[in-house]
Each structure stands twice: as structure tokens, then as C-alpha cells.
């Protein structure tokens with residue numbers, strides 16, 4: 001029973017999320033693969049595949065886009081879970097819809113938002129400018145909704161834990177051949 005978590009992460013938030021997910025899956029055979037750093041893994045040996053990444057300028061990292069495209073047919077046949085990280089929490093359903101193919105969303109046993117960061121410390125200058133712009137967008141959005149204290153996103157540990165429990169359930173089903 002082998003589990004693959006394939007992801008991309010530009011500044012480390014998604015990396016932290018998948019590491020937390022792996023911790024929640026202790027006792028299971030879980031492999032993490034950063035698609036931007038390693039060649040695209042062969043999916044044959046994995047029973048469960050979890051795929052996701054962060055949104056940058058409205059898109060996934062090119063390595064993740066390529067992985068999703070090249071492996072579409074194989075992924076549809078797997079026990080599949082999807083996730084994403086983004087700064088604009090109010091947009092995550094939109095990103096899920098446009099960044100994951102409809103067939104993959106239909107095939108997935110779970111799809112969740114793991115949160116995201118809009119911290120600017122340590123970011124390169126241009127990224128910092130863009131993230132500042134995103135923070136303004138959130139503030140404006142919440143003011144329109146009648147709220148006046150913009151809530152900045154962060155990692156959502158409860159969603160990561162929920163994903164882990166769904167993965168455990170699938171692993172059990174696989175072992176019981178259900």
C-alpha cells in the first residue's frame with residue numbers, strides 16, 4: 001500500500017502543508033515528491049495519489065500543470081485526492097475549478113483547500129509587491145461584505161487533518177479490497 005504526494009511549492013507553504021499531511025499519515029508508506037525538483041514520478045507503484053500545489057499569478061507551477069496533463073488518464077484510474085494552497089481564500093473554489101480538469105475533480109475521493117500565506121517577509125521584491133496587492137484585494141473584498149478587519153490567510157491544519165483521515169479511509173478500503 002503505497003501513497004504518493006506530488007506537489008509544487010514556491011516559497012515553502014505547500015511544502016509545510018504536505019509535511020504536516022505526511023505526519024498525520026504516520027505508519028503508512030508515504031512518498032513526497034516536489035515536481036519542480038525531481039523528474040515526474042512513475043505512478044504505477046502507487047495505490048493512492050495526492051496531488052496539489054500553490055497558486056501563483058492565477059496558475060499552478062508549470063511542472064504541476066505538465067504532471068496533471070501528462071498523467072490525466074492514469075490519475076483518473078487512481079484513488080486520487082487533490083488540494084491547493086492560495087492566498088485569496090475567497091477564490092479557492094474558483095481556482096479548484098479552473099486549475100484541476102473536470103474529469104480529475106470527478107474522479108477524486110477528496111479535494112480540499114489547505115490555506116495559504118500572504119506574508120511578505122523573505123520574498124523577492126517583485127513577489128512582495130504582488131503579495132501586497134493581493135492583501136489589498138482581500139481587504140476590499142471583506143469591506144464589501146461589511147467586515148472591517150481583513151483576515152489574512154494561513155495554513156488550515158483542520159483541513160490537512162481531514163485530508164489525512166480520508167486518505168486513511170481509502171487505504172483501509174484498498175486493503176479490504178472494497
Ligand SMILES: Cc1cc2nc3c(=O)[nH]c(=O)nc-3n(C[C@H](O)[C@H](O)[C@H](O)COP(=O)(O)O)c2cc1C
Nearest residue numbers: 009010011012013014054057058086087088116117
Ligand atoms: C508571486 C506570487 C503570486 C501569487 N499569486 C497568487 C494568486 O494569483 N492567487 C492567490 O490566491 N494567491 C496567490 N499567491 C499567494 C500564494 O498562493 C500563497 O502565498 C501560497 O501560500 C504560496 O505557497 P508556496 O509557498 O508553497 O508556493 C501568490 C504568491 C506569490 C508570492
